[in-house]
Amino acid sequence: MDLSHQAVIVTGSSxxxxxxxxxxxxxxxxxxxxxxxxxxEAGERVAADLxxxxxxxxxxxxxxxxxxxxxxxxxxWGRLDGVVNNAGVTIDVPMPDLEGVTVEHWDKVLRTNVVxxxxxxxxxxxxxxxxxxxxxxxxxxxxxxxxxxxSLPYAVSKAALDHLTAIMAKHxxxxxRINAVAPGLVATPWTEDxxxxxxxxxxxAPLHRVATPEDIAEACLALVATTYATGQVFLVDGGLGLTx
Numbered sequence: 042m043d044l045s046h047q048a049v050i051v052t053g054s055s056x057x058x059x060x061x062x063x064x065x066x067x068x069x070x071x072x073x074x075x076x077x078x079x080x081x082e083a084g085e086r087v088a089a090d091l092x093x094x095x096x097x098x099x100x101x102x103x104x105x106x107x108x109x110x111x112x113x114x115x116x117x118w119g120r121l122d123g124v125v126n127n128a129g130v131t132i133d134v135p136m137p138d139l140e141g142v143t144v145e146h147w148d149k150v151l152r153t154n155v156v157x158x159x160x161x162x163x164x165x166x167x168x169x170x171x172x173x174x175x176x177x178x179x180x181x182x183x184x185x186x187x188x189x190x191x192s193l194p195y196a197v198s199k200a201a202l203d204h205l206t207a208i209m210a211k212h213x214x215x216x217x218r219i220n221a222v223a224p225g226l227v228a229t230p231w232t233e234d235x236x237x238x239x240x241x242x243x244x245x246a247p248l249h250r251v252a253t254p255e256d257i258a259e260a261c262l263a264l265v266a267t268t269y270a271t272g273q274v275f276l277v278d279g280g281l282g283l284t285x
Contacts, residue, residue: 060087
């Protein structure tokens with residue numbers, strides 16, 4: 042697959058899944074807009090390490106960020122071909138602790154994971170419709186389809202994001218495809234302290250390991266290459282969902 046002369050925004054791409062996706066797309070020739078909220082130095086390092094990349098700091102829960110990301114891509118490359126909506130947050134409240142979830146928790150998670158993802162997609166659509174084959178990939182989660190995940194608001198937000206993917210794909214118009222990749226547990230900096238959970242997943246999942254960020258990047262590439270698919274959620278969990 043040759044992505045030369047194409048431009049892609051990857052939100053939340055200073056580490057983990059987002060970084061792996063950015064590096065994989067860049068390796069195929071795409072110009073990459075790297076983004077993060079707080080890890081500015083890491084984001085700048087990723088961008089500097091890619092052949093043709095730009096770093097833009099921004100919190101997708103801030104409505105101004107969506108336009109800023111798209112404007113920066115247009116100024117740099119004069120076009121936009123794809124968006125990977127990877128940025129997301131959770132809260133430090135265990136799933137069974139229903140009493141511990143507050144309105145502020147819901148606001149934080151839904152504003153970023155659902156509303157922010159929508160706003161970036163919405164801002165990108167005019168340029169994506171001008172592309173020969175515009176596409177959006179939302180990074181969701183196994184937590185959106187099973188009763189699992191890092192927190193209740195996180196799981197609900199990912200279920201909402203799955204539905205957002207399907208609805209937008211139905212109504213987007215033009216040649217724009219909108220799909221999602223739903224990982225199970227992935228070995229990222231976010232999960233590096235979850236050793237017991239990693240071991241448990243490796244023990245029960247049919248493929249007997251947790252995912253790497255590169256596994257999820259390859260799933261994203263599969264959807265980029267599958268030009269007759271839209272509105273789909275690609276579950277990439279090593280079979281973990283079969284056991285839950």
